[in-house]
Amino acid sequence: MEFLTTTTKIPPIPTDDYVGFTFFVGCMAMMAASVFFFLIMSSYDRKWKTSILVSGLITFIAAVHYWYMRDYWYSHGSSPTFFRYVDWILTVPLMCVEFYLILKVAGAKKSLMWKLIILSVIMLITGYFGEAVFREQAWLWGLISGVAYFAIVYEIWFGEAKKLALRAGGAVLSAHKMLCWFVLVGWAIYPLGYMAGTPGWYEGIFGGLPMDVIYNIGDAINKIGFGLVVFNLAVSASE
Numbered sequence: 096m097e098f099l100t101t102t103t104k105i106p107p108i109p110t111d112d113y114v115g116f117t118f119f120v121g122c123m124a125m126m127a128a129s130v131f132f133f134l135i136m137s138s139y140d141r142k143w144k145t146s147i148l149v150s151g152l153i154t155f156i157a158a159v160h161y162w163y164m165r166d167y168w169y170s171h172g173s174s175p176t177f178f179r180y181v182d183w184i185l186t187v188p189l190m191c192v193e194f195y196l197i198l199k200v201a202g203a204k205k206s207l208m209w210k211l212i213i214l215s216v217i218m219l220i221t222g223y224f225g226e227a228v229f230r231e232q233a234w235l236w237g238l239i240s241g242v243a244y245f246a247i248v249y250e251i252w253f254g255e256a257k258k259l260a261l262r263a264g265g266a267v268l269s270a271h272k273m274l275c276w277f278v279l280v281g282w283a284i285y286p287l288g289y290m291a292g293t294p295g296w297y298e299g300i301f302g303g304l305p306m307d308v309i310y311n312i313g314d315a316i317n318k319i320g321f322g323l324v325v326f327n328l329a330v331s332a333s334e
């Protein structure tokens with residue numbers, strides 16, 4: 096194995112350790128995005144300020160978890176599944192809050208927010224069961240999790256959220272549409288990572304790329320991308 100560093104104090108980082116590398120870069124990217132969102136938020140209307148604040152909280156919470164996950168990976172050489180799911184259970188409901196916040200202009204009610212939050216929590220808890228607790232029934236828990244995921248997709252693409260987005264129109268409608276694509280395509284990366292990480296399933300997907308690399312790429316796209324869509328909405332709605 097090649098090493099970038101051979102000092103005794105800093106642990107050596109093997110050059111072919113893509114998991115460690117993406118934890119490291121992911122942590123930096125999340126930190127940078129948080130600084131950006133936190134600094135820029137005060138330039139916008141109160142209505143959008145909260146949405147940008149939530150974008151920053153999402154990337155900030157992820158940055159802290161990436162810090163721990165990177166460490167965990169280097170000291171144990173195994174997936175930090177627990178930290179991963181703690182991160183998700185905090186950040187994914189916040190992404191649901193974003194839908195509610197941007198649709199508030201069209202009269203979105205808290206019940207919509209709670210519906211999405213509850214579905215996302217079901218999706219993640221059952222996913223955790225399949226990935227860490229009841230490994231033998233990974234298919235069953237993955238299936239339940241997938242049903243909750245599709246319920247979220249249905250709600251935002253065709254349900255009440257969609258009606259509100261149409262009522263709001265303009266910049267809100269286009270932002271909503273972008274976020275819907277993130278959930279349909281960007282979030283679909285995770286069940287693929289889950290399948291690639293379950294022994295005996297599709298370990299060959301993505302040419303055998305480790306599950307953590309897939310999750311890390313998914314997180315960078317989804318958390319930072321989601322935040323940028325919201326930021327962009329604030330920019331265009333303030334013009």
Ligand SMILES: *C/C=C(C)/C=C/C=C(C)/C=C/C1=C(C)CCCC1(C)C
Pocket residue numbers: 183186187218219221222223237238240241244282283285286289314317318
């Ligand atoms: C920032 C983190 C995000 C957006 C995480 C999203 C995670 C998912 C959409 C996970 C979904 C899963 C399934 C649909 C089935 C298999 C188990 C999961 C939890 C990986």
